[in-house]
Amino acid sequence: MEQRLIHIILFSGFLSVILCDSHDYVLIQENRAWNEALDYCRKNYIDLATVQTDQEWNKLKKLRAKYRSNEQSNTWIGLYDAVNSWRWSLQNECQTYVNWDKDEPNNYKGNQYCVMLDSDGHWHAENCSRKCVAICENDQGPVLVTDAEMSWKTAQSVCRKIFTDFYTVRTESENQQLTEMIKGYPCAWIGLFRDSWTWTDQTSISSSLRWAEKQPDNLSGDEICAAVNENGRITDEPCSKKFFFFCKSSSISSLVTETVKRQILRLEVKAGDNVIDQVTADALLKEVQQKLGEQGMAADVKFSWRQQPNGKLFQTLKKNNYRFSKCSKY
């Protein structure tokens, strides 16, 4: 008798429930370190300011002109370099074993988001466009791909297309094995990478960030927080510096502000073999909205899926691996 095996796969996605999506900004005229500013905004408003569209930038510019038109100074916004979000390409597993070279990862010049193995077996965070050979993984273990020296992203595509994914290095003996394999090559990409600049409210970066000239440069080596300068351009700064800051608030009166909330929910979905496509995601959203409506949720509540750092709505869950909350700092 023919037997059919049905795989049940758990997917996890973030559902953003916005009770009022229209927002405004508030300029807090107190000098605070970035973390203190973040706490203040989350306690008293919604978050530090997320600024993406032309309309949002104009709002911010007007607010600054109103209060600080004559000052040459920076103002914090809710953007940070996610230096603690290191994870593996394969299933986004958080890193456990590490073998960084001395002073690594140092994010030199502020653009080192991918990790390569050197000929001594040490790890270096590098600019992802550098060209290296790649260590992929298949059922038998690591495979060295030397056909063409590739950027990290190209290497990831090759590993995922031909093999399982990049190799995930979990122990010292595995690291030694790889070091033997890459003899004669100056560098080999492994699957470790991290997010770059991230909004504190986890909004996806939707357009190119308006950096000031030659920024971000990580000039002092610890510039992982972002501020807007007097020209309305972003600079990376040490988080301990004390600046005024922009919070994101509701655009309706402060009396009503207290009742306006945004909630981020994690939804786990059991599905068949197939990945969840946009049509299914839309249908799920409608169903959630309907169920909550039946339980008395107001009709003007807005629902949307939150895009995850890799651009997808859903992640396949395996081994209770809740990676994004575990690998990230804020």
Ligand SMILES: [Ca+2]
């Ligand atoms: Ca800088």
